[in-house]
Amino acid sequence: MGDAIELLSVKSAKKSFRLGGIFSGKELIAVNEVSFSLFKDAPDIFSIIGESGSGKTTLSRMILRLLLPDSGSIALDQVDVHSMKGRKQVLEYMRNVQPIFQNPFETFNPLNRVDEFLFATAKNFFPGETVDQARERAERALNAVGLALSEVGGRYPHELSGGQLQRASVARAIIPNPKVLVADEPVSMVDASLRMSIVNLFQDLKNKLGTSIVYITHDLATAYYISDRIAIIHRGFFVEQGPTSAILTEPRHPYTQLLVESALDPRPGSTSLADGAAATTGDEEFLAIGCKFAGRCPKAMVKCRLSEPPEIVDGDRMVRCYLYGGNDES
Amino acid sequence: MTEEILRSTGLRASYITHLFGMNREVKVVDDVSLSIRKNEVFGIAGESGCGKTTLLKLIAGFCRPPLKVQSGSVEFMGDPGKPLSLLEATDEELYGIRWRQISYIMQGSMNVLNPVRRIYKSFIDFAYPHMGRMAEKDFRDSVTAHLDKLRLGKEVLDSYPHELSGGMRQRVTIGLATICSPSIIIADEPTTALDVVVQRETLGLMKRLQRELGHTIILVTHDLAVHANMADRIAIMYAGTIAEEGSTKDIFEAPAHPYTQHLIRSLPHIGDKERKGYLKGAPPNLADPPAGCRFHPRCPIAIARCAQEAPSLKACSGGTRAACFLAD
Structure with missing residues (x-):
């Protein structure tokens, strides 16, 4: 486009x-x-x-x-x-x-x-x-x-x-x-x-x-x-952007993955109701340095907490996460 | 498991107002019979203004003018062999079962908790008078232990x-409702104001507590996706009447009432882009409901009989009970 x-x-x-x-x-x-x-x-x-x-x-x-x-x-x-x-x-x-x-x-x-x-x-x-x-x-x-x-x-x-x-x-x-x-x-x-x-x-x-x-x-x-x-x-950042069907069926950013997993599916018993820890307050996440999601992210690395990840563009999709675009440490 | 804990039979109630010499009657609950079992999650689904909240008030034995019960009864089987009629009980009897036997989780947690009192003071206000002769120190210990079950730390008490x-606030209100280990918890839109991620966690918490403490939850929400994942049985309300009831699986897989069929069919979910239909018209005004079946003006398959008499619930082949002449 x-x-x-x-x-x-x-x-x-x-x-x-x-x-x-x-x-x-x-x-x-x-x-x-x-x-x-x-x-x-x-x-x-x-x-x-x-x-x-x-x-x-x-x-x-x-x-x-x-x-x-x-x-x-x-x-x-x-x-x-x-x-x-x-x-x-x-x-x-x-x-x-x-x-x-x-x-x-x-x-x-x-x-x-x-x-x-x-x-x-x-x-x-x-x-x-x-x-x-x-x-x-x-x-x-x-x-x-x-x-x-x-x-x-x-x-x-x-x-x-x-x-x-x-x-x-x-x-x-x-x-x-x-x-x-x-x-x-x-x-x-x-x-x-x-x-x-x-x-x-x-x-x-x-x-x-x-x-x-x-x-x-x-x-x-x-x-x-x-x-x-x-x-x-x-928390103010576009963490993922692209065609709807691709993003919601194969989410890349851990936050999108969490959202898709949490959306209740209207078919009986199809969503597992995990009882996780209570989320932090909004302000804390807003004021965090680095990736705002790092505090809750299961895949957070050290650098996620130090600086904001860049936008990584792959075709028509964008994701703002260190896990992609060759930035993965591990 | 199948023991009844609460039963309503033929319940009819209206809001009756007299204004400038005009009498106005709004028939909010019309011939509702429900049987709620011990240790189940019973879901009540319906659109706004269909009488869900009024039904809950009656189930909780809270009937004040202008709300008036015309006929029917609500019985609470807390004491084995000695059912208590909630609509005829005295204030003392009701005080005895409130919070100890029947408690509530409400929608807006910010409105439930007093904004100028610390959380622990809210526990004192809500639950302490119902704990019998407990020393306040023991009460604080039991509250702390209880909050731990809800994955909330001690510091919450002084916030x-x-x-x-x-x-977290919604967890606190769930804590308030469960601290006396009541046998019935009425949850009115408990997760509507929450985000998807928090909603799933909160529902998970309610389900886990229900399994651990063994109470009954009457869950009222308009969101069928919540019912699909929480409820054991569901009643679908439309304009003050029960349109259909049955086990969650049957309601979702083999709905018999045209209203339920429409609701289930129009639910979007991820991975489905097929165009969904919608119902023409709007839910009726309960001050002047249509004669016969209240759904017939919007029903795609209505016949002449629907406009004359109101159908009652009957068993259908799909396993549910539906109030429709054409359901089989």
Whole structure:
């Protein structure tokens, strides 16, 4: 994919926060040297898998330009987020990169009707259009997600089911015809019988509208089901990245191996429920020097605790571990 | 092994509210009969708002207005030969069995543990009054020994909840629930807030403790993957009724109810990219449930009879018991 034109490119993005007081505080790097790209003309569902406190939400906020990276760059169509000036450019970025949030009941204002929210989005992104045109845009977006204006029109968020609301929030996101959707845990609050409808919807958006989707989740099974490429994020680092099926069926990084092993398989008795030791707290791992996973890694070597392993690229896969690329000591 | 420990028969309960002269009745639990055996993990699965938590409240004998029981009973067979009806028991009787016989593991460990008290103080608050006339020094020793079984060190006792990780806090709440060695532990979404790695460890811990101490676990979660790996038997709830029950193996391999069939079929797992279907519509509003079978508006194989009468559970050839006219 080297010669394909990049749509969204994230290069060595880094974001850190301070822990503790002004003088005694420590620096916690929430997202560290993360790079990935989405390509034009090749719409893609890119999954980012991580546990709570892995930095995945910070990363999604940076992609949405709600946070600016401390170093590195995030660029849409070769325009860096740092260089954007004025409302016009920022609005253009927001038009092309739209969010879908975790809890549809919090996405919508409970005191406003759902369709008002859709009209407001249409008016904000297409100022100067008539009410009828805004209505038409909302109608078209709702149809694309399998809803009709007659179904949600005039109704308040509590009158709709979680699945319908999440569809409505996807409809809102596609009103400005974005090129990229950033979905942060979009199905974790949706009922089990409706969950697959949302997941299938993402696949349809990719195939029919050509929208690229950044799908952020902790659920390996749905990521395997819909995504083409995947990245595993652990304590701010992408530890492994590549085609989904290859990574999840033959994980290389010990952390990915642990995740795949821990994902409960919905077939009776197929996962062994090992009773391991309680994990350390998140901050300790974040502040560790060297590979952040070394403290829990069964294959940790001395050098893992001293310096961060480099990215080792093998074809279309990347792994950040000393065990690969001829760096193995033993 | 097959001795019953808890039985509910024909349980019906509603939330009844009077607001501005309007009476509103939400039928949350409708004709639920369950028989839970000693030393098993009994799973209850269902979507949000299907009455799982209300059923648990009734099983725990905790029924306060606006929740009202219309008919049915819940019996606890803690004392051999002397079943105790939990819905008619006095407060003293309930106090006697709470925590000593029936205890809980709740979802948000941060909400269970008092944030301004050290972990040991939480043990004093929760469990000490139920330990009989035990000296406090002995209690501390037994708590320390118990935490050791949960692979938690002594230092945890003097920590505050925020100093522990989510997995450790959930271990502490499991410790709180098991310290009095009760005969039933009710676990309401015990691992929903946890990460996959910690989830597997926590479930492993619950399973190991259950084998060592020999209690019954009533495990409620919407996550069928958890049930597949934990439960011995499962009941699938839909809109306040039991749609199907049976052994875990039968439920997963030969589901008879169309709702269960759909749930099992739509579960994604690693190594499977086949497109999954989904059910049209949404779970019904329990204030105004559909007549007849509550699933019929969404059911792909519904017949005219389904809209008129509600089916009751019957044995099916696959080994499960399903509430469906068309199941065989």
